[in-house]
Every structure is written in structure tokens, then in C-alpha cells.
Amino acid sequence: MSSSAATDPRADLQPGTLDMLILRTLTLGSLHGYAIAQHIGRLSDGVLRVEQGSLYPALERLLNKGWVTARWGESPTKRQARYYTITRSGRKQLDEKVSSYDRVAGAIARVMGRA
Amino acid sequence: MSLLDGVRHRLYVLWRGEAYAREMERETRFHLDLERLSLSGTGAGEASLELAARRTFGNVTYYREETRSMTPLLWLDRVRQDLRYAARGLARAPGFTATVVLTLALGVGLNAAVFSLLDRVFVRPPAGVAAPRELRRLYMESANTAYGDSHIFPNFNYPFFRGVADAFGSVETTAYTVPDSVRPVGGGPLIRRSYVSANYFRLLGVRPTVGRVFGSEEARIETPAFVLVIGERLWRDGFGADPNIIGRHVKTGLLDFTIIGVVPDPFAGLEISAANAWAPLSAFSDGRLSSDGPPWYLGFGNYLRVIARLPNGSNEAELTAKGTAGLRAVQAPKGYASPENSKVWLGSVIAARGPAKKDSESSISLRLGAVAIIVLLIACANVANLLSMRANRRRREIAVRQALGVSRWRLYEQVIAESLLLALIGGAAAVLLGGWGGALIRNLLFPSINWAGGTFDARAVGFVAGASILAGILVGTAPAFTGSRIDIISSLRAGSLEGAYRRSTLGSILLVTQTALSVILLVGAALFVRSLAKVEGIDLGFDTPSLLFANVGVTPSQRFGAEAQPAFERAADALRRVPGVQATTLSNVPPMGGFAGTRLFRPNGDSIISADRDFPSYVSVSTNYFTTVGLRLQQGRSFTDADRKGSQPVMIVNARMAGALWPDQPAVGQCLILWKVGEPCVQVIGVVEDAHRMKIIEEPTKQFYLPLTQRPAFASPALIIRADPRRIALVVAEARRQMKLAIPEAQIIQVRTVNELIERELHPWRLGAQLFTMFGVLALVVAAIGIYSVVAYGVSRRTHEMGIRVALGARVANVIGLVVSQGMVIVGVGMAIGVAGALILGRFVASLLYGVTARDPVSLAGAIAVLTLCAVAACLVPAWRAARVDPVEALRAE
Secondary structure (H helix, E strand, O other): OOOHHHHOOOOOOOHHHHHHHHHHHHOOOOEEHHHHHHHHHHHOOOOOOOOHHHHHHHHHHHHHHOOEEEEEEEOOOOOEEEEEEEOHHHHHHHHHHHHHHHHHHHHHHHHOOOO | OHHHHHHHHHHHHHHOHHHHHHHHHHHHHHHHHHHHHHHHHHOOOHHHHHHHHHHHHOOHHHHHHHHHOOOOOHHHHHHHHHHHHHHHHHHHOHHHHHHHHHHHHHHHHHHHHHHHHHHHHHHOOOOOOOOHHHEEEEEEEOOOOOOOOOOEEOOEOHHHHHHHHHHHOOOEEEEEEOOEEEOOOOOOOOEEEEEEOOOHHHHHOOOOOEEOOOOHHHOOOOOOOOEEEEEHHHHHHHHOOOOOOOOOEEEEOOEEEEEEEEEOOOOOOOOOEOOOEEEEHHHOOOOOOOOOOOOHHHOOOOOEEEEEEOOOOOOHHHHHHHHHHHHHHHHHHHOOOOHHHOEEEEEEOOHHHOOOOOOHHHHHHHHHHHHHHHHHHHHHHHHHHHHHHHHHHOHHHHHHHHHOOOOHHHHHHHHHHHHHHHHHHHHHHHHHHHHHHHHHHHHHHOOOOOEOOOOOOHHHHHHHHHHHHHHHHHHHHHHHHHHOOOOHHHHHHOOOOOOOOOOOHHHHHHHHHHHHHHHHHHHHHHHHHHHHHHHHOOOOOOOHHHEEEEEEEOOOOOOOOHHHHHHHHHHHHHHHOOOOEEEEEEEOOOOOOOOEEOOEEOOOOOEOOOOOOOOOEEEEEOOOHHHHHOOOEEEEOOOOOOOOOOOOOEEEEEHHHHHHHOOOOOOOOOEEEEOOEOEOEEEEEEEEOOOOOOOOOOOOOOEEEEEOOOOOOOOOOEEEEEEOHHHHHHHHHHHHHHHHHHOOOOOEEEEEEHHHHHHHHHHHHHHHHHHHHHHHHHHHHHHHHHHHHHHHHHHHHOHHHHHHHHHOOOOHHHHHHHHHHHHHHHHHHHHHHHHHHHHHHHHHHHHHOOOOOOOOHHHHHHHHHHHHHHHHHHHHHHHHHHHOOOHHHHHHOO
16 A cells, blocks of 8 residues: 555656646756656656656646746757746746645644654 | 746647647657667667657557647537537437427427518518618598598598698608509519509619619609509519510500519518509509599599608607698598598508507417417427436436546536537428428418518528527526536435436426416417307308309490490309309499498488498399398398389388388388489388498498499499309309300409408408417427426336335226326416416407407316316326336336
């Protein structure tokens, strides 16, 4: 039971959470999709492994909302890649999400007696 | 602006969907390539590398679809999806679909047909006329109406028209006659000709496409100008669009008209009955045969309809006052009785809207509209019921879909999509039905109107579309309301395959509504049918089914009159030998065809003409008239051959006249002076029973009869034939032949049955009875379907319960009684409401009834009986099914 999140490659990730992770990642700078996926995977140490493909519908959603923009640019390997950049309203959104996440996470931690 | 970023992105995707799809593909490829690169250190082969990369990525197609589903066009896809889903669902239930579509098509189609009728009669101004808003129709109110019900009418005689027209001053008026129908001598197209003032076309703003219209050349009423302007359609269809049409001759009767111009479609005059040719008013004649008396334009024949064009900002009240003054000024010197009561009215150019008492056909149109709306309501209630039962039956399916995460709004959308789809199919069927039904209503039920323009126009189609969409939404909301508010858990848990049974309150309400509306329509039908029966049962005095008559139509230049009588007598003698002919006689007017009037004095010189409607009128007849037409002599003797010109003048009075003039003494032996004091006194030799003069519905009037020998017909006499009703057709043909032989110079020979004369008056009653019966039966059928489906649905829900009842020993009669009584309770409530409604609404049709009141108990009882029978029958079918439930099967079905 307790290990299912780590072993199941389709670990349950709410769409909102993925959005938050993407936005957080993009605060580092403009990145293409593969780099975003790598970054999320690396930071979460594999715990939050998601199917990489699910990134793209999430990015499309963020594009529609105007929280990120995308343009084609040249990658270090001289190939054309699509680079995503966080916008100002994207940053604002991230701040709100982070603070509400903090509140919920803090509450859970307190209930679990770990605070 | 980041908000704009989102919008820009959506627009881009919307605009360049194809290119964006390629971009996404490139992006995915880039991703997979990088992943493959990162895995390449493991030494696996190319193919397995690609596989591994794809495994990490996930289902490429799935994610692309998910991305694509976010494009702004999604709603269109969703609508398509909803409609496809609805179509599949409907195809799976063909019986249900057919019932709903048919019900809607009947309801909506009928509405469209009636709407196009009402539109034509009440809404649309005459076509092809410039600025119709400025036009007003003139009406005349007069206290001096000898007969007829209306005191305000749209007809003027020429002197009165001139009086009003002159008083109007700068506001121009024009006059025209209602179109008559003639065929040119030697065959040719049917010409519907209206005689019009010379300024008619100019005032209406109708310009000729070929030739000219009337002008000052035709303006003098005293100088007949036999010229003709024809409509474009007549020019095309009747004259093959002849480019040399100007100058062509059209001979009607003895008159030779020369065509001088063609006016464009769609102009067809100002009446509902279309005109296709116009002649100057100076060419008009009132069909008089002798040259005695003043010309028609100095007389009192009300042949003219009058239209005025009011410039913007005209003061209508002031104009009305001016016109009234002008009218009275003309009436007073002519000895017209009480001109101070005369008045001019202005009304809409649309004849049916005028201030005059509405004629019976337009008042029927209005009620028709109300009835059509009731039928639409019944249809909607029925369809809503069917849909809501369908939604109930699908509770489990809906619960499953909801459990699978389909949102409530989405379910709602799908229910509405289904109703809209049904409504659209129904609407399409309604367009067909409406086009057909409209033509049917017009041609079958209003044959006397020659409709200008098509039968089913764009506005009616728009109305159908609007009505079907509205009906769809109305009908969709009811089941969506119950359908989408489903408790998932209880529906799924209920165990029974079909979910828990709950009696549908909404269904009951709809059923009550339907029943109530049906009762109203059935009561209406019964009232009209009974009125028709009463009207048909009126004793006119004459044996109308056996009577026909022949006369000749002649034109002014033909001199006919007393000298025509021998020719008619020859024809009468010849016809008497024809098989099927029982008797023949002559009179100056045919039975129910009119009367003549004269002044009357008592022997002491007292005038007995009265100003009220019951003024004495006379008919000149030959000796065997009374036996031929079926009038019984009550006292005295009939005319004989001894009553000749020059012998003692004699007359026969009817019972009413005898009773009114000589209440205390026998009428036979009295004498009266005709025409003027000083003439010889005419002796009363007999009293005959009362007969109707012109109309089926008329008060008894004072009438007297004179021998044709002493009082010849003013115009051509009528040859009256009494024939075996079964051989009428043969006798009609033979009469025509004999008339032609006896009077070879006659241009027009008319042979008609007396029933044809009165049919015109019977028509509105027949129309009302037919329409209400048609709609009543329609409503009954729809309501019966409704009752059946509600009860059947209830029974199917309660199979389990019925099984238990049967298992516990309930007998067939018990179960049937239970089901029928439960159905009939709902129907009973509906009937009670319907009866109340019928009593309240009755006063709106009261003016169209005869011999029955709007609260006629027989009609009410009849409607209730018929509906009860139908409702019991509709309940019995499912009740029988319930009673035959096999308890073992029913209980095992769990």
C-alpha cells in the first residue's frame, strides 16, 4: 500500500498538481517539453514519475489559460524545439497554488502528527 | 498581457489547426528522439530503443487526442457527439421515435398551415402595392339597411362614394369592384376581372411593365371604355407572354375589351380573392336587362369597395368627419332614410381587420388559430410525457454514465439534444404536412377564396422552425429535469433491472393537461356538429333537395324581360317530358334566390311599407308554382289560367303577412293597392305557408305572390324544375340543352340546384363542424396514446407487484380493475378541468353557434362519454397485460 506511489509509474497526480510542478519548473527559464519532464522526474527523485506524454495536454491547458507561452527555438543539439516560458499571470498563479498547497500540506502534516 | 497570450494561442490553434497538429507531431518526435538518445547507452537495438522511449512517454495518440480536445472548437464536436448519440438512441427505439415525430408533425404542421392562413388573411398587406401603410379601407355605417345583419359594411354605391371622395379633398380615394370570374367567348383563360377607378393603379403605385394603365381617357363614368389591363401571370399563362399583347381583344359576353397594358406580379388587387384583369369602372354594368331606370352609377347598388391613401400625419378623425359630412350631404336630397345615422369609418387596408363585423370565414380563421395552438399544446404535453417516461426507463443507464464521471450538465445536454433532434425531424415532417395541410385547408375548406400567392411561404417555414425548436426545448426540459436528477446509488442499488418505481407526478400532470384540452376540443366539435345539424334541419318552406332552376345571364345591350317569357315556357314544356322531371314552373326569382319589392297601401290609402327588416316583398309566379316548390296553400285558392293580364288583379299572401295585416279577420277577400294610390286594388285569393326569402337563418318575413301574367319578371325569369333528387345530374344537363334550344341567343345559361344557393350559407357551419371534428379526433387520438403510454409504463414498472398480487390470489378482474381505476382517476381530474375550461371558453364560440348554447349539456355529456370510452380502452390494453402476468416469471425476473 504505502509503496504503491513509488512503484506505480502512473502515480496518482492531480492535474492541478502537474500544472503547479510545470509552472515551478519554468521559473528556472524557458525549457522544452523533454527538459521539463526530466526536471520534474529528477527533482522528485522518481517518486512523482508521470508518463511523460501527460505533460503535453497539461502544457496545452496552460497555454490556453495564458500562463505560459511557447515558441520554436534552436536546441543545443541544433534541432528545432518548442520552448515554453512562464508568463506574469503564470507566476501569480504559481504563487497562489503554492500557498494553498502549503496550507493543505501543513494541515495534513499536523493531522498526521508530524508537525 | 498574459490573458491575451491565452486568447492569442487559442486563436492560433483555431485558425491554423492543421499546422498546429504538425507542430505537435514535431514536438513529440523531438521528445521521443531525446529519450531514445538518453537510453542509447544500454546497447539495445534501434527498434527496442524506440519502444522503450514510447513506453516512457505513454500512449502518444491518447495524449495527442487529449491535447486536441482542448481546442476551442470542441463544443462543435460535442454537439456532433451528442447528436450522434441521440440519433443512435432514437434508432434503437423506432416505435417511440415514430410516435413522437408524428405527434409533433401533426401539432406543428397544423400550426404552420393555420399560421400561413392567418398570415394571409390578417397580417400581410396586399402584395405589389407601394407604401401599403398609407392605405385605408373605407366603411359605411348606415341605419337604413333593409336586410342583412351588418350595419357597417365595406361596400359603397357610386353616388355615396363620390360624396365621400369629394369631401376628402386632397386625400385621394379610389374605388373597385370585387373580382368576378368570366371566360372569354370562344374559350380562353379564366379572367378574374375587377372594375376600377381610373386613378386605381396610380394611387396604389402599380406601374405597367408593358403598355399603359388607366388614365384620364377612362375617367368619365358616363363614357364606357372597354379596355383591359391584365396581370403579368395572366399574360404569361393565358396569352403565352405574347409580346404584341397590346391591342389584343378579349370578348366576354357581348362586350369586346382591348388590352392596353400589363402590370407586374405579384399585384392581384386588394381582396383576398385575387384579380388578374382590370377594366375601367365606366365599363361596369349591374347585369340589368332592361334600359329602364337610371344607369347603375346613379342607383343604390353597393358594388364598390373604396380605398384612400393618407399622406403621413393625416388626421384620421378629421378625415372621418369630413367623409361622414360628404356622405350625409349626398344621402339627404335623395330621400335616404335617417342620413343623420350614417357615418364613414376608416380601417386597415386588410379587409379581414376592418371595423365591420368580421365575416364568418375570418372569424373561423381566428378560432382556428386558437384550436391549432391547443393541439400544439396537447402534442407537446404528449411528447414531454413520452420523453420523460423514456428518461425514467433509462435511469439505470444514466446512473451508470453518471457514475462513470459524465457530468450532470453533459447528461442534460444529451437529453436536450435528443429532444431537439426529435423536434427537428418532427419539424421536417411538419413542413411537408403543413404544405400539404395548408393547401388542403385552403382548397377544401375555403373554396370560395381564390388565394393570391402561394400556399406555404417562407414565413410559415420560419414559424415551423421556431415552433419545433421551442417545442423541443419545452419538451426537453421536462425530462431533463427528472432525468438528470438521479440518485446514482439508489438507482444502481435498487437491484431490479429497471430501477425503483416511482409514480411520475410530472407524467400525471401532463396527462391531466392533455385530457382537459381534449375535452375542450371535443366539446367544441360537438357544439359545431350540433349547430350544423340544427341549421340543416331548418325548414325553409321549399323542398330544396328536389329543386333546380335555370336562367340566362345577359349583358346590357341585350333586351330581355317580358318578351323572354314564351321562350322559357317552351323550355319548361319540353323539360316536363324528360324522365326524372316531376314538374316545372316559372317565377321572377328562383327559390332562395331573392325577391322584389314595391310600395303597398291599404284600400283607404294608408301606406303599409315599414322601415324595419320585415318589409313585404313579392315573387311573381306562374300557376303551378306552389305545388312545384312544395309550399302548402293554407286558405283560398292558387292562381289559375283565368288570372290573366287584364282580369281582376289577384295576390296570394303568406301566413305571416296575413296574420300581421289582418289579425282578426280572414285574409282571403281583402285587397291591397300596389305601387301607388289610384292603381286598382289587388284581391287576396289565398294564404300560403311561410318560406325563407334568401337565407337559411332569417326571421319570417311578410311575403306575397303575384301571377307572372299580371306582373311579369323585371329581368329574365327563372325556370324552376322539380326533379327526382337521384337524377339531378341528368336533369341539369337536359335543362341546359333545352334552354339553349329555346333561347339560342343566350350567351350564358345558368343551371343550378337550390342547394347550391344555400350551400354558401351553410359553408361556415360545415367548416366549423369539419375543422373542430378533425382537431377533436386528432386530440382524442393523441390523448389516447398519452393515456395508454402512461398506464402501460406504470404497469411495466409494477410487473413485480402484479406478480405478487396474482400469486396471492388476485383475480383477472381485480388486477384489471386496479389498473383501469388508477388510470381513470387521472383522466377524471383532467375531464373535470376540461369541462370547466369548455364552459369558460364557450363564450368565444357562442357567436358562431346556432340553436345550441355554448353550455349545451348534450355536447358536454357527449364529449365526456367519448373521452371516457377512449380512456377506458387505452387503460384496458395494459391492464389486460398486467392481469396475465405469470407470477413465477415476474418474481423470478429479479
